[in-house]
Amino acid sequence: MVERTEQGDVVGRVLGTADATPLTFWVAVAPGAYLQLDDVVVTNREMPDGSTVTIAGVVTAVRARHEGAQFDSDVFAIADGTLPAQVQEAAEITTTRVQPEVYVPPAPGAIVHRAEGDARASALYFDNMQRKVPMGFGRDGAPVFLNADFLDGSRGAHVSISGISGVATKTSFATFLLYSVFRCGALGGAGESANSRALIFNVKGEDLLFLDHPNARLDESTIDAYNKLGLTAGPFPDVRVYAPPRPGDSSGTPDVSSRHTGVDSFYWTLAEFCELRLLPFVFADADDERQQYTMVVHAVTAHLARVAVPADSGISIDGTRIGGYAELVDYLVNQLNDDATRGIWTGSAVGLGTVNAFARRLIGSKKDLARLIRGDLAVRRPHSINTAESAQVTVVDLHNLPDRAQRFVVGVTLKSEFERKEKAGTAKPLLFVVLDELNKYAPREGSSPIKEVLLDIAERGRSLGVVLIGAQQTASEVERRIVSNSAIRVVGRLDPAEASRPEYGFLPPAQRQRALLAKPGTMFVAQPEIPVPLCVEFPFPSWATRPSEAGPPPNATLRSIVQASDPFAVVGASTKSLEDDDIPF
Amino acid sequence: MRLHVDGWDPGYGASFDSNGDGPGSQSSAETVTDVELPESDWRPIPRRDDLVSPSTVLLVDGVRRIDAGVWVTGEDGVPHRGLAASYAAGVVRCDLERGVADVAGALVKRGLFTSSPTASDVMVGSVRYTPHQLGRDDQATLIGGVQAQLAALEAAVSGETRTAGDLLVVDGPLKNRQHLPRAIGYVKTHRVEYLPAAPTAVVTALKAQERSPVFRIGTNWQRYAWYLRLPTTSSAPWAGIVRIECAAELSTVDAVALADLSVVTLPRFASTAYKDPRAPQNLVPIAGLERRLRSMLGDARLLYRTLVHAAHTVVGAP
Numbered sequence: 082m083v084e085r086t087e088q089g090d091v092v093g094r095v096l097g098t099a100d101a102t103p104l105t106f107w108v109a110v111a112p113g114a115y116l117q118l119d120d121v122v123v124t125n126r127e128m129p130d131g132s133t134v135t136i137a138g139v140v141t142a143v144r145a146r147h148e149g150a151q152f153d154s155d156v157f158a159i160a161d162g163t164l165p166a167q168v169q170e171a172a173e174i175t176t177t178r179v180q181p182e183v184y185v186p187p188a189p190g191a192i193v194h195r196a197e198g199d200a201r202a203s204a205l206y207f208d209n210m211q212r213k214v215p216m217g218f219g220r221d222g223a224p225v226f227l228n229a230d231f232l233d234g235s236r237g238a239h240v241s242i243s244g245i246s247g248v249a250t251k252t253s254f255a256t257f258l259l260y261s262v263f264r265c266g267a268l269g270g271a272g273e274s275a276n277s278r279a280l281i282f283n284v285k286g287e288d289l290l291f292l293d294h295p296n297a298r299l300d301e302s303t304i305d306a307y308n309k310l311g312l313t314a315g316p317f318p319d320v321r322v323y324a325p326p327r328p329g330d331s332s333g334t335p336d337v338s339s340r341h342t343g344v345d346s347f348y349w350t351l352a353e354f355c356e357l358r359l360l361p362f363v364f365a366d367a368d369d370e371r372q373q374y375t376m377v378v379h380a381v382t383a384h385l386a387r388v389a390v391p392a393d394s395g396i397s398i399d400g401t402r403i404g405g406y407a408e409l410v411d412y413l414v415n416q417l418n419d420d421a422t423r424g425i426w427t428g429s430a431v432g433l434g435t436v437n438a439f440a441r442r443l444i445g446s447k448k449d450l451a452r453l454i455r456g457d458l459a460v461r462r463p464h465s466i467n468t469a470e471s472a473q474v475t476v477v478d479l480h481n482l483p484d485r486a487q488r489f490v491v492g493v494t495l496k497s498e499f500e501r502k503e504k505a506g507t508a509k510p511l512l513f514v515v516l517d518e519l520n521k522y523a524p525r526e527g528s529s530p531i532k533e534v535l536l537d538i539a540e541r542g543r544s545l546g547v548v549l550i551g552a553q554q555t556a557s558e559v560e561r562r563i564v565s566n567s568a569i570r571v572v573g574r575l576d577p578a579e580a581s582r583p584e585y586g587f588l589p590p591a592q593r594q595r596a597l598l599a600k601p602g603t604m605f606v607a608q609p610e611i612p613v614p615l616c617v618e619f620p621f622p623s624w625a626t627r628p629s630e631a632g633p634p635p636n637a638t639l640r641s642i643v644q645a646s647d648p649f650a651v652v653g654a655s656t657k658s659l660e661d662d663d664i665p666f
Numbered sequence: 667m668r669l670h671v672d673g674w675d676p677g678y679g680a681s682f683d684s685n686g687d688g689p690g691s692q693s694s695a696e697t698v699t700d701v702e703l704p705e706s707d708w709r710p711i712p713r714r715d716d717l718v719s720p721s722t723v724l725l726v727d728g729v730r731r732i733d734a735g736v737w738v739t740g741e742d743g744v745p746h747r748g749l750a751a752s753y754a755a756g757v758v759r760c761d762l763e764r765g766v767a768d769v770a771g772a773l774v775k776r777g778l779f780t781s782s783p784t785a786s787d788v789m790v791g792s793v794r795y796t797p798h799q800l801g802r803d804d805q806a807t808l809i810g811g812v813q814a815q816l817a818a819l820e821a822a823v824s825g826e827t828r829t830a831g832d833l834l835v836v837d838g839p840l841k842n843r844q845h846l847p848r849a850i851g852y853v854k855t856h857r858v859e860y861l862p863a864a865p866t867a868v869v870t871a872l873k874a875q876e877r878s879p880v881f882r883i884g885t886n887w888q889r890y891a892w893y894l895r896l897p898t899t900s901s902a903p904w905a906g907i908v909r910i911e912c913a914a915e916l917s918t919v920d921a922v923a924l925a926d927l928s929v930v931t932l933p934r935f936a937s938t939a940y941k942d943p944r945a946p947q948n949l950v951p952i953a954g955l956e957r958r959l960r961s962m963l964g965d966a967r968l969l970y971r972t973l974v975h976a977a978h979t980v981v982g983a984p
Contacts, residue, residue, distance in 0.1 A: 161765055164950045
């Protein structure tokens, strides 16, 4: 029964018992054929002038029913073999593309083909994409692509990934996307790909600390899958991992338990803290925003920047030597409590209650931030996170830090990276920022220094070459301007209550329902060019995602004990096509 | 030839199905009651538990529908009354082992029944009405003509798709199909009473899944017959009782065997009252087949519309 034409296998005919419209229509599935959700189909309509309109679409619903049965209980008679009935399947098609753009409905009775090869690429606009980033496989097992124009800022930027924790595999998809972007060559020449950077904040467990370790559970089929996508399965080649110093450890060794080599600790010196005016980021809590003491924060920050002088590894203020964050806090609180000096720090118009509220908060931050803001370590020791001078992928481990410290690190790092890109003035090379729990850093309500930075990235990052890959459990709780600025929206498994919110309006009703039971590894990806979100299954990570999966550590991590970079490595050699003779930028 | 479509639907006057349960009049047929048991010994015969129903049961039925009443005017200018009718017959094959019932064969025909001698094919769109000439043009004759054609069509599909060991159940009397092997006629309505009073009392006293002894009826054709009560909730005397016929050419032993087989086979096909007003006599496969056949007849409004349209434009047909 199943025939073949050059467009693909015949799967059925357009139904006449339900309305066929240019945007959605139903197909009766032929005996012996089948259609599943997300299959791509194509049909033609002859116009009176002899031209042909090709209507392509994606299956968004499938149903099967007994024709000839009147009552629900007839099914027993039918299964018993006493009542004749016919099983008929029908599929709802949501149109993705009409070529040429003559919006006529397909004629009932028109033959519908399963779209394969060029027909499929055309139906999903892959033929229009000049630079394609493989995202994984469709339900039909063929690769699905993302238009790089909407990722790198040419026509759009930013990715928003939503899904419930645990099963939505948001972080895995974000890292796979990064891997794919860096390795597929869509960003431009090999040098361009090599110079692009990624900054990943690791907020849960030590999962992302092993990006540069091969996955010991990688099997043949996964390697095949990567090959089919045009990628090579392997770990991220060029990764640098930063972790906060161990609490109470005066030598500043990184606080990680499972990864032993190739981890650098990051912290800020007191001098940097004062000079770069980082104090506002200490007050980045959700309930800090509503307080009155913002003015005090800024006054103290400004005064601190004026009077603090570097002294050895610490600072000195008006001749007082300060060698740690706790000391700085004590010093500031003393100054504020003293009637003689309070005015110098806060200005005169601030009430005592406000000053006290600030002081209380400041004291509260001592425990959380003492290990990140140091005055006791050697000044020249490298300690700052700078993606431009780091490896291609920079992982910042936050999972051991308390909430306030996490906010401080994210806020300060993003701000300094964004300012660096601002100063550089060019969008290339790109910087990808992967940040989970965006709803915590950029909540819909209120404002905070971090939210300001993130909004800046969302709104201006596209032209500055900063691409935000944000993940969150609930897009409805993230600042609307950040979500609406994301060109690419990705949804994994959703909470039922969450799925009904307007933020997911881009999902057709059937997909919204399916998102409730999406299995790990399945994502729905909406990109601006394609009217229907595509269901994507991305392959199992070829890098280790937990200590137990980690294969042997790469040489670079062993080397980093003595030396951070290999002087003999050719820049960009990590990507496929760079020859020794190429100019690597 | 000119065609005019009557605005009035002749289907309304065409119903002659009697709806009463019991027989209305005593038959003049010659009935032999002591075929299986002597009349004095008549008693209900229960289901034989050692018998199993055949794995394949074929059920034949037909439907007809009058699409329009027409006037056919020939060259001589004399109008003749006529009927444009669609009729279909089909076979359901119930494969009880696999649990699959499918329509094994179905034929649809359309005809123009009229007394006009000059009637020719009427083509409406892709549908062709073939003329059938009848002696008179009164309503009963015309409908009788449709019924005769339907019976012929039913007979035509009955012989198809037979397999060894199956049982063919023909909806209605077995007339014209006595030659088919392992075939029984299934009569739902009892217009006449074939039995004398004492055996009739045995029939109305049947319990569900019991049959009367086999007897022989001779009208203008001979056949064996027996009554069977299908499972029913009603306690009316003739509720759920059907008459089953088989060919008179069979030996008495074969007829009794068929009668026993019918008792183990047919009750499982009985339908329920809330699904079918003609339950339990209207068997489930037959009801399903009728639905399918009716849908194959096409949409009545569409055919009527095209006939009216054709009457304006078509004179005769190629």
